[in-house]
Amino acid sequence: MSEYKDEKIEDILVDSELAKQLVPNKFKFTSQQGRARRQKLLMGAKKLSETKAINDISLADVCEEAGIPRASAYHFFPNVEAIFLALRFLNAIEILEVLNTVETADCDRWQGYLTALIERCVSIFHLDQTKAKLIYDTNTPDFEGDSFGEDIDHQIVKLVYKRLAERYEMPRYEDIQDTLLITLSIINGVFTLSYRQHERITDNYLQEALTASIAYLRCYLPEKLPRKNRDQAK
Known part of the structure; x- marks a missing residue:
């Protein structure tokens, strides 16, 4: 089941601060009856x-x-494409908010944090297969002509960098941003292949995504990043 209750889906769509940040004025406020009808359409499509x-x-x-x-x-x-785009938007908000709860405190190295992030993401897809379907299936609506998809990728990259920079001595964001974006693309590429072959993210492909993304990042990050002292981390 989704972390969000179905009756809250409309409030998330319209009222989320992240929604306003990523797609300003995308979904205008309507009457209570209108919001209820829009919610029914979304849940019907789901x-x-x-x-x-x-x-x-x-x-x-x-x-x-x-x-x-x-x-x-x-x-x-x-x-109908707009309905499924709205569902993708909701899914992206939920995934970002769940990933935001993954901390580096229990990870001795950056590889552990990246592993925890990817595994948490796959657990979301296992709990709700429609999320993976909307992202990785063939012939699903995409955000063509809209910067939303790119904005989501940058939000994820900024989150990863922020968490790593809180604990480790990281290169400047401007120097590592493209590398992290490519890492995200590698993970999504492996997940796409898994979904289109098996209609789910399998354990084998999860391991492939971990191997490929960590191997790529090792070209740019040392095996063990220097940790910040407590004063720097505050």
């Missing part, structure tokens, strides 16, 4: 995606599942 390929789901299917007239649905989403 339920259908659990058993059907996303590109096989039409707006009419979602409206029928949600019990919302199609004419009313157009007030909230112009098409």
Whole structure:
């Protein structure tokens, strides 16, 4: 089950501070009835995606599942792709907030922190397969012409850098940013291959993602980064 309760999905979509930061004014406030209807459309799409390929789901299917007239649905989403983009947006917020809880305190080296992050992400996908489907499946809506996908990647990279820099002596962010972005792309590439072959992130591909990403970062980071003393870490 998702960390968020279904009845809270609309509040997250509209009211999240992260939502406002990443996609300002993307989802305008509506009346309470309007918010409830938009929520039903989102949850209807999510339920259908659990058993059907996303590109096989039409707006009419979602409206029928949600019990919302199609004419009313157009007030909230112009098409079915927009509904699934909204779900991807919600998933990204949840993943970022969960990853934000992973600390470096229990990790002797940066490799341990990276491993913990990747394993936590896969655990999210195992709990809710629709999250992986929306990101890694074929023919799913993408954020073409929108900077949201790129913004999410940069948010993840900034989070990783911040956590590592709190504990270790790290290169300047400007010097390591592209390297961390490429690391993220490597992980996503392995996960995409796993999902498209097995419809899930398998343990074998999880290990491949760990091996590939750590091996790449070892080209730029020492095996053991110097730790900051307590005064520097504060």
